[in-house]
Amino acid sequence: MDENADVIAMLCRRIKMARIEQNLSQIELAELSAVGIATIKRIELGESITLLTLISVLRGLGELDQLNNLLAHNELKIAQQKSTQQRKRKIKEQTDHPKDDIMDNDFIQSQLNNMHWKY
Structure with a gap:
C-alpha cells in the first residue's frame, strides 16, 4: 500500500x-x-x-490548534536551519579570506603609501 x-x-x-x-x-x-x-x-x-x-x-x-502547532514547529525548524546556515557561511567567509595582519598594520600602510620607487 x-x-x-x-x-x-x-x-x-x-x-x-x-x-x-x-x-x-x-x-x-x-x-x-x-x-x-x-x-x-x-x-x-x-x-x-x-x-x-x-x-x-x-x-x-x-483541534485546529494541533495543525497550527505542527506548522509552527516546522517554521521554527526552518528558522533554526537558516540561522545555522548563515553562521556556517560567515565562518566560511572568514576562513576563505584570512586577514593579512602585516598589511593591516596602520604604520606599514602609511609607509607604503609614502614610498617612492626609484628606477
Whole structure:
C-alpha cells in the first residue's frame, strides 16, 4: 500500500477517535464543521480528505490548534536551519579570506603609501 494512503487512513482514524471521545455523532460533527454528513462518513471510512475539509473538521472538533502547532514547529525548524546556515557561511567567509595582519598594520600602510620607487 502507498505510504501517503497509510497516512491518510491514520489521520481519518484519529478524526473518528476524536469525534467519539468528544461524544459527538457524525451529524453533530458535520454541523460543527460546516461540511456534509456524507463527508464525515467518507473520512471515517478512510477515504481521501482535502486540506480545506481537514481544516473544517479540525475546527469542528476544536483541534485546529494541533495543525497550527505542527506548522509552527516546522517554521521554527526552518528558522533554526537558516540561522545555522548563515553562521556556517560567515565562518566560511572568514576562513576563505584570512586577514593579512602585516598589511593591516596602520604604520606599514602609511609607509607604503609614502614610498617612492626609484628606477
